[in-house]
Amino acid sequence: MMGAVAKPTIGVIGTGAIGGFYGVMLARAGFDVHFLLRSEFSAVAERGLHVDSAPYGAMTLNPVQAYSSAEDMPPCDWLLVGAKTTSNVDLAPAILQAAAPNAKVLLLQNGLDVEDSLRELLPDSLHVLGGLCYICVHREGPGVITHQALGAVHVGYHSGPAANEAARAAIVEEGVGLFRAAGIDSQAMANLHQARWQKLVWNIPYNGLSVLLGASTTPLMADPDSRELIKALMAEVVQGAIACGHDVPAGYAEHLFMVTEKMPDYWPSMYHDFLHKRPLELAAIYARPLAAAKAAGCEMPRIEALYRSLSFIDRRNT
Amino acid sequence: MMGAVAKPTIGVIGTGAIGGFYGVMLARAGFDVHFLLRSEFSAVAERGLHVDSAPYGAMTLNPVQAYSSAEDMPPCDWLLVGAKTTSNVDLAPAILQAAAPNAKVLLLQNGLDVEDSLRELLPDSLHVLGGLCYICVHREGPGVITHQALGAVHVGYHSGPAANEAARAAIVEEGVGLFRAAGIDSQAMANLHQARWQKLVWNIPYNGLSVLLGASTTPLMADPDSRELIKALMAEVVQGAIACGHDVPAGYAEHLFMVTEKMPDYWPSMYHDFLHKRPLELAAIYARPLAAAKAAGCEMPRIEALYRSLSFIDRRNT
Numbered sequence: 001m002m003g004a005v006a007k008p009t010i011g012v013i014g015t016g017a018i019g020g021f022y023g024v025m026l027a028r029a030g031f032d033v034h035f036l037l038r039s040e041f042s043a044v045a046e047r048g049l050h051v052d053s054a055p056y057g058a059m060t061l062n063p064v065q066a067y068s069s070a071e072d073m074p075p076c077d078w079l080l081v082g083a084k085t086t087s088n089v090d091l092a093p094a095i096l097q098a099a100a101p102n103a104k105v106l107l108l109q110n111g112l113d114v115e116d117s118l119r120e121l122l123p124d125s126l127h128v129l130g131g132l133c134y135i136c137v138h139r140e141g142p143g144v145i146t147h148q149a150l151g152a153v154h155v156g157y158h159s160g161p162a163a164n165e166a167a168r169a170a171i172v173e174e175g176v177g178l179f180r181a182a183g184i185d186s187q188a189m190a191n192l193h194q195a196r197w198q199k200l201v202w203n204i205p206y207n208g209l210s211v212l213l214g215a216s217t218t219p220l221m222a223d224p225d226s227r228e229l230i231k232a233l234m235a236e237v238v239q240g241a242i243a244c245g246h247d248v249p250a251g252y253a254e255h256l257f258m259v260t261e262k263m264p265d266y267w268p269s270m271y272h273d274f275l276h277k278r279p280l281e282l283a284a285i286y287a288r289p290l291a292a293a294k295a296a297g298c299e300m301p302r303i304e305a306l307y308r309s310l311s312f313i314d315r316r317n318t
Numbered sequence: 319m320m321g322a323v324a325k326p327t328i329g330v331i332g333t334g335a336i337g338g339f340y341g342v343m344l345a346r347a348g349f350d351v352h353f354l355l356r357s358e359f360s361a362v363a364e365r366g367l368h369v370d371s372a373p374y375g376a377m378t379l380n381p382v383q384a385y386s387s388a389e390d391m392p393p394c395d396w397l398l399v400g401a402k403t404t405s406n407v408d409l410a411p412a413i414l415q416a417a418a419p420n421a422k423v424l425l426l427q428n429g430l431d432v433e434d435s436l437r438e439l440l441p442d443s444l445h446v447l448g449g450l451c452y453i454c455v456h457r458e459g460p461g462v463i464t465h466q467a468l469g470a471v472h473v474g475y476h477s478g479p480a481a482n483e484a485a486r487a488a489i490v491e492e493g494v495g496l497f498r499a500a501g502i503d504s505q506a507m508a509n510l511h512q513a514r515w516q517k518l519v520w521n522i523p524y525n526g527l528s529v530l531l532g533a534s535t536t537p538l539m540a541d542p543d544s545r546e547l548i549k550a551l552m553a554e555v556v557q558g559a560i561a562c563g564h565d566v567p568a569g570y571a572e573h574l575f576m577v578t579e580k581m582p583d584y585w586p587s588m589y590h591d592f593l594h595k596r597p598l599e600l601a602a603i604y605a606r607p608l609a610a611a612k613a614a615g616c617e618m619p620r621i622e623a624l625y626r627s628l629s630f631i632d633r634r635n636t
Binding site: 209212213215219220223225226228229232233301302304305306307308309311312313315316 | 527530531533537538541543544546547550551619620622623624625626627629630631633634
């Protein structure tokens with residue numbers, strides 16, 4: 001249902017679990033959403049996008065405004081990037097093709113400084129934002145997504161033509177408004193870099209250990225040794241964030257630990273990447289935080305050991 | 319060939335790769351060696367013990383003085399214990415049965431303080447010694463052992479009736495003499511505890527990473543990230559040893575690293591334990607060194623992370 005004010009045109013670049021879920025939610029709320037796909041184009045063009053959501057029920061979007069080439073997409077006011085951080089540099093041509101003048105490019109990705117490499121390849125006229133997704137979702141097959149729990153998106157401004165803090169805040173609020181209009185919890189983040197560090201408090205232990213130990217969240221939270229390891233890894237992330245000058249609210253790690261205990265059993269995205277022999281997002285989630293902390297004089301030895309182990313596994317796997 | 323002086327009677331408790339290899343070498347040199355076996359008794363009694371050794375060639379001992387019960391063994395002057403540290407407490411009855419008065423019990427095992435739990439269960443009249451085996455050997459099947467490289471045994475006195483340093487040294491030299499008489503490089507260690515710490519510089523990285531990363535020494539030494547991780551783990555062991563008051567010669571870790579590069583590809587014993595779903599020797603190789611270092615005010619965070627990970631894996635595996 002379209003409102004009185006013209007709704008923005010939205011493009012989804014990389015229609016995996018994240019891009020597909022948020023794209024379907026926005027389309028369902030009446031937004032004009034266009035999906036760029038590669039290997040799954042035919043399947044989605046023929047059979048649509050299906051989301052099996054624990055909180056929202058089964059949702060089908062069919063037909064889908066699906067494209068195999070960004071050249072065919074209409075100019076998009078918002079571009080949601082759901083692709084892996086490992087391919088960010090390769091996405092620039094598609095983003096340039098699909099972007100309306102002064103478009104907002106929102107990276108729905110984990111990790112530190114994921115915007116930087118892409119930013120260098122985009123014109124100054126485009127806004128780049130970061131979005132942190134607190135969600136349990138995975139791709140079940142071509143065009144088929146399972147949404148287990150949660151869903152909030154935290155949005156922050158990275159760089160672009162917004163002249164001042166007020167202009168930046170207005171653009172962030174516009175992004176937050178999109179998600180809220182689709183029934184999704186969303187909030188603005190004043191400091192994107194700090195928010196990315198905070199998200200790492202979850203991603204660093206759970207993503208890596210799921211691959212290293214071949215275990216989802218329920219067994220990881222049930223074993224006394226993996227529990228202690230998770231707590232120790234979380235504490236190192238918090239120390240790294242603080243060393244880099246960021247605030248981490250007191251009890252934040254403990255909060256994430258408790259949230260994970262209450263979550264349904266979940267395989268983090270890095271495990272799915274491992275399983276499908278895709279490159280792991282090690283630069284964004286491990287190497288950059290380690291380098292940033294080290295530059296600030298902070299060692300994170302357990303995280304470094306985890307990163308080295310994952311690098312070995314990744315090199316053998318792909 | 320028996321010499322003019324009566325040779326000691328030797329018993330092997332736990333005839334796996336280590337016990338089998340050294341037992342066969344000693345028998346081949348003319349010593350009277352008696353082997354205690356459990357599950358492999360019938361196979362060894364029927365077909366003998368076979369060692370396929372890269373340096374020594376193929377060696378067969380048949381018939382074998384094999385026993386399924388320690389009650390049937392003659393009184394042994396030396397008992398070589400090649401069983402896993404995880405079963406040390408359970409070995410006491412067999413040792414008591416097979417030990418001559420004032421017998422020497424030599425634990426050919428890795429890890430810290432592996433003698434302590436057994437010592438408590440033995441009478442004061444028995445000598446307990448520790449032996450560190452620098453060897454690449456594994457059990458191929460019942461009674462069949464592959465010896466890839468190396469073989470030295472370092473012997474030190476742990477506890478027992480030896481009244482003074484000279485008496486202790488004499489017993490250690492007697493043990494060293496047995497191995498040398500069998501053509502095996504052997505040397506006395508003045509400080510067993512220190513020698514056990516030094517051996518951990520190899521065991522802590524390679525045993526654990528072989529299980530964690532499912533990799534033998536060649537790929538571990540070929541990958542830039544596992545190389546850095548091995549070096550960092552070795553450095554932590556050295557720091558732990560020093561914190562506990564032990565000398566580690568300068569360049570010792572670098573030496574072991576270089577030796578490993580020149581070794582044939584090798585799967586450490588912990589990997590074989592993992593593969594055959596036997597309990598991993600985590601207490602001896604990880605938990606005790608971590609506790610000892612911590613008590614001395616030294617954190618070993620990478621080793622702790624490795625230990626926690628291995629504990630998770632071990633609990634799921636057995």
